Amino acid sequence: MEEKIVSYTPDDFEYPDKLRNFKDRPKRLYVKGKLPDPNRKSVAIIGARMCSYYGRTQAYEFAKEFASCGVQVISGLARGIDGWAHKGAIDGGGETFAVLGCGVDICYPSQNINLYREIQKKGGIISEYEEGEKPLGWHFPLRNRIISGLADIVLVIEAKKKSGSLITVEYALEQGKPVYALPGRVGEALSEGCNNLIFQGAQIAKNVEIILEELEILDKMTKEKNKKTEIRLARKEEMVYSCVDLKPKHLDEIIKLTDLELLEVQEILVKLELMELVTEPIKNYYARAGG
Template structure:
């Protein structure tokens, strides 16, 4: 019998079946032989961990792709006391655990082949963080690399993008700092426990990220920053983002691992060109030769990602139509109605509405100021939800 669970506010509660699944997700992360890919197969097959832990050998054999080691580890698991201790350790550090079954588990992360059963979070992850771009690169960054990273981070953050990186020295740290300087949000995905500040000189940055974003890890509390943790960490950086921008990378850089994972996950991959012949440019130049989008500024990133934003905005409009205030005039209602059907550029609004260009511009500005419309790159408008 599973005896405890995680609840949405990070608290701890005992007993009752509908309160068991949180602790179950955490337990699945500790089952020997059960990797994240096998975990996803279990989650898709059973729906919640209590069913997985109570399954018979025959039922486990029906899970597609679940090997014998994983099935044996699940059937023989008994380390519930240690799981409860891990939960208490997390709460004692101020961390919150977000299990795979929680409504606030990042939707984009659910889609990757190997999502973690549980995320440890310090700070706050929000729904708006789904509009995110990852910026990664060399720990030994040049002045040029830092400057470009700052421009990209500030520019994207000012447009409402959450900046994701790994809080490492060099490009990662500069990306987080740039987002914070622009008053934006940023997520740091660590290759250690969320209670471990690595590198140590980023302690102030760590605290600022906790206040204006979140520190995220799949690793248990107290886990040191072992080198073998970082490839797994990289899949979460790319998995949480719409796209990954690589700024300066040698041919053996871990940033290239992140870029490769991004491609596997169906994310956009971008690379900033560097100095010809420089070792820290070889990785990014290789990515560009292989088809990564060349980035010289914020516009290059946003234009490539815009279709994904339009698709998401369309889905939101279908789910929750935006009501208009009573003082919105007839012409403005006509313009709003056109844009509510699909995203339109200003020229398309003028043509479809039959109104003069000056009048359309006036209406669009008024609706945008009211928060009823949003303008995307290319002067394309969507409704304000």
């Protein structure tokens, strides 16, 4: 069952703050599904419709990695890079949002109907055009300002020298958004747009981590990982401590009860001794302090 259509104006609380202050902001946004979460980071992934195998693979993998890290993926549901970016985000277990150049009740292109339906469950379909509005050519350059506007970073995967994706880049620069480009083989038509962007100063999208760092997510992920490690260590200490009581217990018995390695148990016991929680009254026998 498809989502119902709702609409928002700049006067509504739900209207995205990322768009609210632009002079050319949409007067109304129509949505099937939901709008991007303003408290989470978003990356717009754009590129050629007639993309190469390399391009679609990179679009899919970048989007999948972003989604697995909680980053929302914005694109335009077009053939090629857009579609693969949406699919990667969905397969990565994340949320993705498609900005259309027609009414949200129309799937364009029609070949992406399965993605269109899936995106409504995993994010939202967004447009400034009312229901029934056809996908006219002049709609698409305008919708690109919404794609870049909703994103924190714009990533160009593959583009020719004269590509519609470069219109999105222009909007992104006007909006003060960082632009990343995936480098391609010199001499390839589909790489010319990205290589030119890099030459002009765009950041090189050499891997996902460099963009996560720009979004200030990589440090947070590292801290979370360290925190989990600390919690795991604390649980092991608790495990060893719970095996020790007031009556001295031999090291071998503690190892057997905890099912931990010898060196690990010894290290934990030393730490517990330093914390004055455990004592070693006899060689290799341990008891709780005060026993």
